[in-house]
Amino acid sequence: MVQIVLAEDQSMLNTALAALINLEDDFEVVATFADGQTAWQFIQAKQPDVAILDIEMPKMTGLDVAEQVFQHQLKTKVIILTTFAQTSYFKRAVAADISGYLLKDKPSDELMATIRKVMQGETVYDAELVKNMFTKTENPLSQREMEVLQAAASGQATKAVAAKLFLSDGTVRNYMSAIISKLGVHNRMEALNLARKNKWL
Known part of the structure; x- marks a missing residue:
């Protein structure tokens, strides 16, 4: 019997997936x-066979958990199940040696097949993400710059972005200027549009 752990902050989806x-x-x-x-x-205490993890969760993201599993060399195989087709997330997951990465819009039988393949030692990546790795423009922004851009994506003012990231207003403005310069755009909105187009956000 394959023992599986689910981590998903949407309770309805968590219950449905478990069923x-x-x-x-x-x-x-x-x-x-x-x-x-x-x-x-x-996972650290029980080391189940498989952990199916969402990315964006409170306290620790699924990618944070995957990195801990990798660093501690646990036997648990990690499958990321997410709505985010971002190449930056995918690259981070691959670096953490995850066994599978699927998007939530896939049929449930594809998840079951992935679990079985993973248990047989295979690695399963969503085809769309693999394609994006080779077709999308490389992201020139640093991780911190991406955090600033992500926070700005909600349309919040600089002061609110600064408070969210525990930075000063001036620091956020400096990051935003660097982002605009690196991307060769004219303003924050163009930077966000370009990032979304290339699926960095």
Whole structure:
């Protein structure tokens, strides 16, 4: 029996996924979590066969958890299940040696097939993401610059972005100027549009 942990902060999706997976004779969902930190604590203590992780969760993201699993060399195989087709996320997941990366718009039977392939030692990446790795423009922004741009994506003023990232207004303005310069655009809106077009956000 393959023991599986689910970490997804949307409770309805968490429950639905667990029910679907438990319909399989050879799978058992042994725990579900709504945040990355408690999921990581369980994974570290129990080392289930597979951990299916969302990316954006409270306390620790799915990528944070995947990196901890990799650094501690645990036997748990990590599958990222997300709505985000961002090459930056995908690259970070690959660097953490994850076993699978799927988008949530895929049929449920594809997830079941991925779990079985992963348990057989295969690595399964979403074809769209692999294609994006080779066709999209390389992101020239640093991780911190991407954090500033991501925070600005909600349309918040510089002061609100600064408060969210624990930075000064001036520092945020400096980051934004660097972002605009690196991307060769004229303003924040053009920077956001370019980042979205290239699926960096």
